[in-house]
Amino acid sequence: MGALAVGGELQALSRGDVPAVVASLPVSLRLAEPSDLVALEGGPGWPERVAAATARGVMVVHPTPAAPEAVPAHPGAPVVLNYRFADNPVMPTAARLFTDWPADAMIEAAAVVAQPAELDGVLLDQLATLRRLGSPAVELTRLTWSSAGYYLSAVTRTGVRLLLSAHVTTATSPQLRIRGLAPSVALELTLPDPGTAQPAVLVRTTDAGATKFPTLWESSHRAGWRRLVAAVDGTTPADDLTGLRTDLGLLAPLLPAS
Amino acid sequence: MSVSPISPNPLGVGFLGAGPVTQAIHLPALAGLGHLFSVRAVMDADGGTARSVAARAGARPSTSVQDVLQDESIDVIAVCSPHPFHAEQVIEACLAGKKVVLCEKPFATTVEDATRIAEVCATTGVPVLVGAMHTHDPGWLAFTQAWGETAGSAQHIRCSAVLPPNPRFEDFATEVSHRPPAPTGPTAAADRIRDGVLGLAIHDLPLIRAFLAEPGQIVVHEARSLTPFGYSIIFSSAGQVVELHALMSENWDPHWSFQVFAPTRAATVTFMPSYVQAGPADVVIDEAGRRTQLKAAPHNGYLGEWQHLYDVAHGGAPRYGTAELVADLAFALDVAEQACGAAATTNRAA
Ligand SMILES: NC(=O)c1ccc[n+]([C@@H]2O[C@H](COP(=O)([O-])OP(=O)(O)OC[C@H]3O[C@@H](n4cnc5c(N)ncnc54)[C@H](O)[C@@H]3O)[C@@H](O)[C@H]2O)c1
Numbered sequence: 001m002g003a004l005a006v007g008g009e010l011q012a013l014s015r016g017d018v019p020a021v022v023a024s025l026p027v028s029l030r031l032a033e034p035s036d037l038v039a040l041e042g043g044p045g046w047p048e049r050v051a052a053a054t055a056r057g058v059m060v061v062h063p064t065p066a067a068p069e070a071v072p073a074h075p076g077a078p079v080v081l082n083y084r085f086a087d088n089p090v091m092p093t094a095a096r097l098f099t100d101w102p103a104d105a106m107i108e109a110a111a112v113v114a115q116p117a118e119l120d121g122v123l124l125d126q127l128a129t130l131r132r133l134g135s136p137a138v139e140l141t142r143l144t145w146s147s148a149g150y151y152l153s154a155v156t157r158t159g160v161r162l163l164l165s166a167h168v169t170t171a172t173s174p175q176l177r178i179r180g181l182a183p184s185v186a187l188e189l190t191l192p193d194p195g196t197a198q199p200a201v202l203v204r205t206t207d208a209g210a211t212k213f214p215t216l217w218e219s220s221h222r223a224g225w226r227r228l229v230a231a232v233d234g235t236t237p238a239d240d241l242t243g244l245r246t247d248l249g250l251l252a253p254l255l256p257a258s
Numbered sequence: 259m260s261v262s263p264i265s266p267n268p269l270g271v272g273f274l275g276a277g278p279v280t281q282a283i284h285l286p287a288l289a290g291l292g293h294l295f296s297v298r299a300v301m302d303a304d305g306g307t308a309r310s311v312a313a314r315a316g317a318r319p320s321t322s323v324q325d326v327l328q329d330e331s332i333d334v335i336a337v338c339s340p341h342p343f344h345a346e347q348v349i350e351a352c353l354a355g356k357k358v359v360l361c362e363k364p365f366a367t368t369v370e371d372a373t374r375i376a377e378v379c380a381t382t383g384v385p386v387l388v389g390a391m392h393t394h395d396p397g398w399l400a401f402t403q404a405w406g407e408t409a410g411s412a413q414h415i416r417c418s419a420v421l422p423p424n425p426r427f428e429d430f431a432t433e434v435s436h437r438p439p440a441p442t443g444p445t446a447a448a449d450r451i452r453d454g455v456l457g458l459a460i461h462d463l464p465l466i467r468a469f470l471a472e473p474g475q476i477v478v479h480e481a482r483s484l485t486p487f488g489y490s491i492i493f494s495s496a497g498q499v500v501e502l503h504a505l506m507s508e509n510w511d512p513h514w515s516f517q518v519f520a521p522t523r524a525a526t527v528t529f530m531p532s533y534v535q536a537g538p539a540d541v542v543i544d545e546a547g548r549r550t551q552l553k554a555a556p557h558n559g560y561l562g563e564w565q566h567l568y569d570v571a572h573g574g575a576p577r578y579g580t581a582e583l584v585a586d587l588a589f590a591l592d593v594a595e596q597a598c599g600a601a602a603t604t605n606r607a608a
Binding site: 104105106110112141143144146148149151153161163165167168169170171172181182183184185186205206207209210 | 413480505507509524
C-alpha cells in the first residue's frame with residue numbers, strides 16, 4: 001500500500017499537529033487532496049460530521065462530549081478518537097499493569113488544563129483513559145464543578161474507587177496523572193500534553209522497589225495516526241466508538257450545561 | 259531564626275509519655291540540640307518504658323506527672339502521652355509555672371478542652387506549642403513567605419499522604435523500647451475516618467486552613483475509608499475545594515505532598531515521612547513559565563519545633579498563638595465530624 005492521502009478540517013489539522021505528524025510518517029502518510037483519511041475537529045457536531053464523512057478512515061482530533069445517540073453505531077470507515085491523553089502510546093503497557101487491579105484499591109485521575117473551556121473534553125479524555133486502562137468508570141458522581149475545575153467520584157465494575165479531578169491553571173503544562181494505589185502496589189502514570197513528543201512516565205512500585213518503564217518519544221497525535229493506518233489496512237481494528245457511547249451516557253447528566 | 263548557638267544554661271526538659279514519638283522523634287532531635295536543651299526526666303505510665311527511655315537520655319525516670327512538674331530543674335514539659343491525656347497534662351504544666359509546654363498533636367480532643375488550655379495559657383502566661391511538625395518545617399515557612407497571603411489564594415488544595423506503616427520509619431530514627439502493640443483499630447468506616455483525620459490529616463489541616471478564606475464553613479462532599487488504612491475526603495469551603503487523602507500500605511516509597519492550584523500559579527510542598535530526621539520539605543512554585551524551587555534551612559519540622567521553642571522560652575512570640583491553635587483544632591474536629599457523617603452515607607451506598 002502506498003502512502004495514504006491525509007486531509008481534513010483546517011482546525012483539526014492545526015489542533016492535531018497533522019502536518020508535522022504526517023511528515024514524521026512519510027512512508028505511511030502524505031498530505032494531499034482528495035484524501036483517503038480525514039481529520040475532523042472534535043468540537044460540537046463531530047458525530048454528525050463523522051457520519052457524513054466519505055473517507056477510508058476518520059480521525060477525530062480531541063473529541064468533546066456529544067449526545068450518545070448522535071454517535072454513529074456503524075460508521076462507513078474506521079474511526080480513531082485522538083484524545084490528548086488517552087491516545088498516548090504508553091497506554092497498552094500501562095493497561096497491562098492495571099490488569100486485575102485489586103478491588104480494595106483506588107485510582108486517581110488528575111488533570112491540569114489551562115482553560116475552563118477544556119474541562120468537558122478533558123473529562124471525556126479521563127474516562128477514555130480509564131477505559132483503555134481496563135478500569136472504566138461505571139458510576140459517576142459529580143462532587144464539585146466550577147471554572148477552577150472539578151472533582152468526580154466513580155467506581156469500576158470490580159469495585160475499584162475512582163477519583164477524577166481537573167485543575168485549571170496556566171502555571172504548568174497540561175497533563176493527566178493517573179495514580180493507582182493498592183495495599184501492596186502503586187502505579188503512577190503521567191501523560192504529557194501532546195504539543196511535543198515528550199514521553200509519558202510510567203512507574204510501578206512494590207515493596208521490592210520501583211520499575212520505570214521505557215520512555216516512548218512519540219506524541220498521542222502521532223500514535224493516533226499510526227492506529228488509524230493500522231485500522232484502515234486491516235492490521236488492528238479501531239473500536240474507539242464502542243465504549244464511547246457508554247462514557248457519553250455516564251457524563252451527560254453531570255455536565256453543568258445539562 | 260534567632261537561636262543562640264551556645265547557651266551556658268540549657269533548658270531542662272521533662273517528658274510526659276515515652277512512647278515511639280518521644281523515642282524516635284524528640285530524643286534524636288534534642289540530641290542534636292544539646293547546647294540548648296538537657297533532658298532531665300522521662301515519665302511514662304509504664305515504669306519499664308520510663309526506666310529504659312530515661313536511661314538512654316541520661317535522665318531520671320518517673321511514673322508520676324506531679325513529680326516531673328514539681329522538679330524545678332525542668333523548664334519545658336513535652337506532653338507525648340496518648341491523646342486523651344493531652345489537655346489535662348498541658349494545663350497542669352502551665353499551672354506548675356513551666357517556661358513553655360510542647361504538646362504533641364492533637365492539642366486536645368474537644369474544642370472545650372482546647373479553649374480551657376487557651377484560658378490557662380492566658381492566665382499563667384505560659385506559652386504552648388503544638389507538635390504539628392509541618393507547620394514548623396522550614397520548607398513550609400519558606401513557601402508561605404514566598405507565596406504571600408494564603409487565605410483564599412487557591413481554588414483547589416490537595417493533600418496526599420502515601421506512607422508505609424510507622425514502625426518502618428521509627429526504626430530509622432531509634433531502637434524502639436516497649437513498642438506499644440499495633441492498635442486493633444475500629445472497623446466502622448466512619449470511625450476509621452475519624453481516626454485518620456485526627457491522627458494523620460491533622461498534620462496538614464492547619465496548612466489547609468491557612469489557605470481557606472472561610473474555614474468555618476465547610477461542606478464534605480464525599481468521605482471514604484481506604485484499605486488497609488486510609489481515607490479519601492473531598493470538601494469545599496466557600497467555593498474552594500480540598501482533596502485530602504492518605505493511604506498506609508506496604509509500598510516502600512513514601513509520598514507526602516501538599517498542593518495548591520490557582521489560576522496562574524501552583525505549588526507543591528513535599529514533606530518527609532514522619533519520624534525520620536530528614537528535611538526540610540521540598541518546595542516547588544510554578545508561575546508564568548517559571549519554576550522556583552526553594553531551598554530552606556536543612557532540617558525538618560521536629561528540629562524546627564524545638565528551635566522555635568527555645569526562642570519562645572526566651573521571650574520570643576510563638577509562631578502560632580493559642581487562638582490559632584484552638585481554631586486549628588476546631589477545624590480538624592469539624593472536618594472529622596462532617597467526614598464521618600458523609601462516610602456513613604457514602605460507604606453505605608457503596
Ligand atoms: N508528630 C508526629 O509525627 C506524631 C506521630 C505519631 C504520633 N504523634 C502523637 O504523639 C503522641 C504519642 O504517640 P506515641 O505513638 O508515642 O505513643 P502512644 O500514644 O502509643 O503512647 C505513648 C506512651 O504514653 C504512655 N502513657 C499512657 N498513659 C499515660 C499517661 N497518662 N501519662 C504519661 N504517659 C502515658 C504509654 O505507656 C506509652 O509509652 C500521641 O498523641 C500521638 O498523636 C505524633
